[in-house]
Amino acid sequence: MKFTADLHVHSHYSRATARNLDLEHLYLWAQLKGIAVVGTGDCVHPQWLKEIEEKLEPAEEGLFKLKDKFAKPMDAHVPAACRGPVRFMLTVEISNIYKRLDKVRKVHNLIWFPSFEAARKVQAKLDAIGNIKSDGRPILGLDSRDLLEIALEADPMNLFVPAHIWTPWFSALGSMGGFDRMEDCFADLTPHIYAVETGLSSDPLMNWRLKQLDPFILVSNSDAHSPAKLGREANLFDTEFSYRGIYNALKNSEDKGLLATLEFFPEEGKYHYDGHRNCQARLHPQETIKNKGLCPVCGKPVTVGVMARVEELADRQEGKKPPRWRPYKSLVPLPEVIGEAKGVGPSSRAVEQVFGNMLSSIGNEFYILCDASIERVKESAGDVIAEGIARMRQGKVEIAAGYDGEYGTIKIFSDKERKAIDKQLALF
C-alpha cells in the first residue's frame, strides 16, 4: 500500500525542542500532515523509551500505534477530512563527536529498530559507553563506524542511516567536519548502509551528482523539533505496511518500494549557500570563490554550505541520473504558501485560521500540496492561495537561499501581483 513516512523526529527530551513534542502530538500532527508512519525519535533515552512502551501497542510487524485511551482525547482535534491511521517506528539520532584522520568529526546518525528488544540492546550498549540520559539525541565520543557496528551486532534488521549528510557541522560529508567519502567515515562497514538522508538543504538532483552515493537510496525526513514541523520532508512508500516493507524497500536494489521523496526546495534549507549568519553575509558559492572563502564583513572564513560542498565532491554532470534514482517533489509548507498569498508571516493568526479551514474542508497538508485539484483549493481558500499552490507545483517560486543556519525565504508573489490577483477577485 501507499503511505508517507517521516522517520527523523525528536522528543521533548532532546535539547531545543518543543515541550509538547510527545506521542499524542505526533499522532495529531501526523494526521494533519498526512503521514502514516512517524519515527518516535530519541528511543534510547530511558524515560522516553519508558513513555513509548507505556503509550504504544504493537500494530503491524515492527510498527506501533498509540493506545486508544491516549489517542481518543486527540481525535477531537483532527478534522474528519484528515483522519487516518498513524503508526510509530522506533528511531533515534546519535551525535558522534570524535577524532578521525586528524580532524574533529561531528556526524549525526540515525538508527531505526524493528522491535523494542533491538532498541533496548543498543540502549544498553550505549549506556555503558556514555551518557544517554542528558539528551534525547545523545552525544557520544564514539566513531560512526563503531556505532554502526554496535547497531548491526544488536540486530541485523536495524537500519543505520547517516543523517542530513550535507549539513556543514554535523554530518558524514559536510564541509566543516565531514569526510570526502562515505568509506572514510564508515570504513569496512559502509556496505551495511542502505540509505542516506539528504537533509533540507539538498535535494536528490544535487545528490545524483556523486557516483559514490549511487549504492544508497536517498531518503528525506523532517528532523522536526516541534510537532508542527513534522513532514517538512518525507518519504512516499508503496510497499508492505510494516517495518520489513520499509527495510526491504531500502535494502534490496530491485525493490521499488520507495516511490518518491517529498522535498523542501533546497534553497529554503539553512545551509544551502555559504556565508555568516552573524554578519548577515549570504554568499553564492561563486562569490565565495571570488572572496577566497572569506566573509566580506568580518574577513574570517565563511561557513561553506551544501551547494558548494556538493559541487566540490561532484563527479557527474548535473541532470544525469544514477541507476537507482527515485522521483521527488519539491514543496513549500502550506502555512508559507498561505502567508505568501496574504502577504503576512507564516505563523500569523490569519494564516493559522486559513490553514485550519483548508485542512477541514480539503484534507491533510500533503494532499493539498500534491494532489488536490486547484479548483478545489480555490473553492476553499480563494484564488491567490490556489495560484500559489499551482506555482509551487510548477516550481515557480523565488527563494533567497538559506546560509549558515539561516533559513531561506520563499517568494511566490510580488506585491504588485498579489494586488492584481486580489483586484481580479474583487471584480467578481
Place this chain on the structure above:
Amino acid sequence: MHKPDHLNAAQQRAVDYTGGHALIVAGPGTGKTHTLIHRIARTIPCLKSDENILAITFTNKAAVQMKDRLMALGVSQRQVFTGTFHAFCLTLLREHWQKTALPKDFKIASPGDIQGFNKDVLERISLMKSTQLVIDPDEGYKAYQRALRQNNLIDFDDIMRETLIVLEDEHTAAAIRRQYRHIFVDEYQDINIIQNALLKALVGDAGTATAIGDPDQSIYGFRGCEVKLFHRFTDDFPGAVKLHLNENYRSSPNLLTASRQVIENLGTSTEKRRMSPNFQPVARIYSEGKLVIHCASADRAEADYVAGQIEKMVGGMDMLSAAGAQRSFGDIAILYRLNAQRRVLAQALDHLGVPYQVSAKAPKPEEYSDEAALGQYEEALDYTVEKVSLLTLHAAKGLEFPVVFIIGCEDHLLPLDIEGMKGDLEEERRLFYVGMTRARECLYLTRAGRRQLYGKTLSYGPSPFLSDIEEELKAHEAAHLRKRAQKKSPVDDGQMQLF
C-alpha cells in the same frame, strides 16, 4: 610528539653514556620515556646470552606501554623484564621463597582478608613498612603480621621487604645480579627507602643503574616516597653522573614559563633547589598557548563555566551553537585536588551532555592482584570512545592533554589544608606543577568564591600558587552571564489552536 628514532643532543648523550651509573633529570615533556627506551635498546647488544635487562616502572600500565614501545624498537620481550618493583619482587619471591620464612604457597592479601584492623591502623603499618628499613614493632604491628602469616598471606609492602631478605643471601643475590647487570628505574623521584635499598642490593658492586625522573614532580611523600633519595643517587651509586634533559616538546612557551614560575618558588627547606644553568627548560613548541584565569562566584558556577568552555571548544554540540570545531572530548582533562570536588562538576557536564570518564584513583601499585603485579593483566581500557577525563591531580601524573582545566585553585585546597587534611606545602606546590605541566596548549585555572565540601560552605581566596605566575601571562576571563541553559529551551512550537 617524537619521531620514533629522533633524539636531540641531550637525549643522545643520555642514551650513549656508558661510563657507569647515570641519573637522568628530565622535566615534563622532555621525552623521558623516549630516552629511556632508547637507552635500554642501546644496551641490548651488550647482553650476554643468559643476561636480562631490568626496567622498573611506576605502574603496570606504564610497564605495558614501555613493553609496546620497546617492541616497536625491535627489542624482544624475553630480553627485558619490564614491570613495577612489586611485579619484579614477586617473581623473585616465587622462585626463592626458601630463603625467607614464607611458605611456598603464600598468597597476596586482598583488602578485607585481614579483619579487625581499621583503616588508620593499616595505613600506619603500611607507612612504617615503606619508610623504615628496620621496624621496631608495636603491639598492633605484631598482631597484624601474625594474622597475615597465620593465613599464609603477605601484603604488598611485604613483597618488597621479603625480597630484601632473599637478597641477604649472598649466593642468591650474586646469581640475580649476574642476570640483571643493567637496571633502569623510571619515576625515580617517587621511590621509597625500601625500593632504594632494593635497588642498591640488586645493583651490587658490578651492576649499572640508570634512574630517570623529575624531582619537581615528586608527589607521593604521604606514601613514604622521598624526593631526597633522588638527590642522593650520586652518593648511593658512586661515580654516577647526572644528565639533564631540558628541551620541552609538550607545552607552549607561555605555559612552560608559567609552570616554571610556580615551581621556582619552591621553599628554601632541605629540598632547596639546586639550579644549574643547563637545567633551565627550553621550549621546543613555538606556538603560543592560552592560560586563562577564571573566578566564579561559587562551585556550581565554576562547573558551569568549565562545561560551557568545553561545549564551546568542541564547536558547539547542537546546531544552535555550531562554530569552528577544534577539539574533541579526548583532548580535554579536568583536574582537581579532591575527589569530593567532582560531584558538582559531573552535574554540570551531565547537564550539557558532555561525555566524561572518571579516573578516581591515583595509580597505586599496591592495589593490583598477584597476576596483575606480574604484569599479565591489562586494564580493560575503552580505546574507542572519546570522553573528557576527570582526574585528581595525583592521577594525572604522566599524562598530557591539549586542554587542561585545574578547578578549585583556592587557598586551603591548593595547598590542601581542610577537614584535618593537610598536605606538605612543598609537595602541594609540586602537585600543582604536575597539573599545570599536563597541558599542551590551553590551561584554565579556575576557582570559586565559595564551595560546598563535606557538608560545609567554604570560602577561600585564590591559591597562593596563582600569584607566583606573572600577570602578563594570564588572561582573565569573566563569567559570562550565561544562564544555566534550560533543559527545554522555549522554542515556539507553533502549536496552533486550530479547531
